[in-house]
Amino acid sequence: MIALDCKRVQEKLSSFLDQELTLAEQKELEQHLNICPDCERECEKLQAVRDMLEEFGQAGVSLEESLPLEQIEQKARVDNRIRTVVLSLVVISFLGLLWGVFSYFSHYEPIDPDSFTVVAEITTPFQEQSESGPQATFLPFLELTSGGW
Amino acid sequence: MDKVASEVWYQSLTQEEEKLWFEQKIKECQPKLTKFAYHLTRNSEKAQDLIQEALLRAFKYRKSYKPQYPFSNWVCTILLNVHRQKCKKEKLMRFFVPWKEDGEEEEDLWEFIAVEGDNPEEKTIKNQIWKDLGKVIEELPPKMKEVVVLCDLLGHSYEETSEIVGCPLGTVRSRLHRARKKIKQSVEEKYGSDFLATWG
Numbered sequence: 054m055i056a057l058d059c060k061r062v063q064e065k066l067s068s069f070l071d072q073e074l075t076l077a078e079q080k081e082l083e084q085h086l087n088i089c090p091d092c093e094r095e096c097e098k099l100q101a102v103r104d105m106l107e108e109f110g111q112a113g114v115s116l117e118e119s120l121p122l123e124q125i126e127q128k129a130r131v132d133n134r135i136r137t138v139v140l141s142l143v144v145i146s147f148l149g150l151l152w153g154v155f156s157y158f159s160h161y162e163p164i165d166p167d168s169f170t171v172v173a174e175i176t177t178p179f180q181e182q183s184e185s186g187p188q189a190t191f192l193p194f195l196e197l198t199s200g201g202w
Numbered sequence: 203m204d205k206v207a208s209e210v211w212y213q214s215l216t217q218e219e220e221k222l223w224f225e226q227k228i229k230e231c232q233p234k235l236t237k238f239a240y241h242l243t244r245n246s247e248k249a250q251d252l253i254q255e256a257l258l259r260a261f262k263y264r265k266s267y268k269p270q271y272p273f274s275n276w277v278c279t280i281l282l283n284v285h286r287q288k289c290k291k292e293k294l295m296r297f298f299v300p301w302k303e304d305g306e307e308e309e310d311l312w313e314f315i316a317v318e319g320d321n322p323e324e325k326t327i328k329n330q331i332w333k334d335l336g337k338v339i340e341e342l343p344p345k346m347k348e349v350v351v352l353c354d355l356l357g358h359s360y361e362e363t364s365e366i367v368g369c370p371l372g373t374v375r376s377r378l379h380r381a382r383k384k385i386k387q388s389v390e391e392k393y394g395s396d397f398l399a400t401w402g
Contacts, residue, residue: 110356
């Protein structure tokens, strides 16, 4: 029989502690632990971790009673309804957006600048100054070129 | 054969009997289920949602339950699947919304744990240890965490755990060993190397 080396023993320590090894393996490990203080120490530490976790698992979590099945079903139905409404709203908004984009592009006509008639001309003080020198007025004035009051 | 037996068993119940049977079974495994959900999520609200969704799914697919297996393990498998799906969704959501919203802070589960004993000092120390241990378990990779919760906290055997988690026995063995080693390392880093020798 080949003697187990420490690395292999330490890999099996958890299963050894949980008694999840075969009888032969269990015995082999026991023999090794009797002669190897390092592995024995490691085994004791893992045992402590295992005990600690077990105790932690047994510590009580405040249990809230679960709802009866009928209430769970009812709640799920309400949740489903909300989900359906939200989903429908999203779909409707998306379709609306699609329709808007489509109708905008289908009715789009490029603007012809010649089709406009000049109704009023606004001259800003800045323009006035640049065209007629320093005596320009600072107030903008509106010059009616067509139509009238 | 199993499927046929399951269907025969199922057909012998009326709808009312079926509901009663289901509620009875749920009541029996409620504490285990609650603990499992709490340890997976570390958040009471999320745990309640998880349980609710798992129970709904269990009721929906009740025909697939095989009576020769423990009911609690079957529901635990469903709960774990729901939890995995939720985690995937959360991960995806975190990708699109990487910041945390106000009030979304994780609730500390370990305040729910009642430490037994009269000595207040001892209580405080143990509470702190449980808090730290909870954090260590939380920080484990998800697959290791599942195995530790099932084997060490809930006391399932390796075989049961492999059925619930859906992986071979050897994988459970190695995951559990690696998880315990990580926990040991973290505890020693936090409380010193002699701490574990004095435990118990």
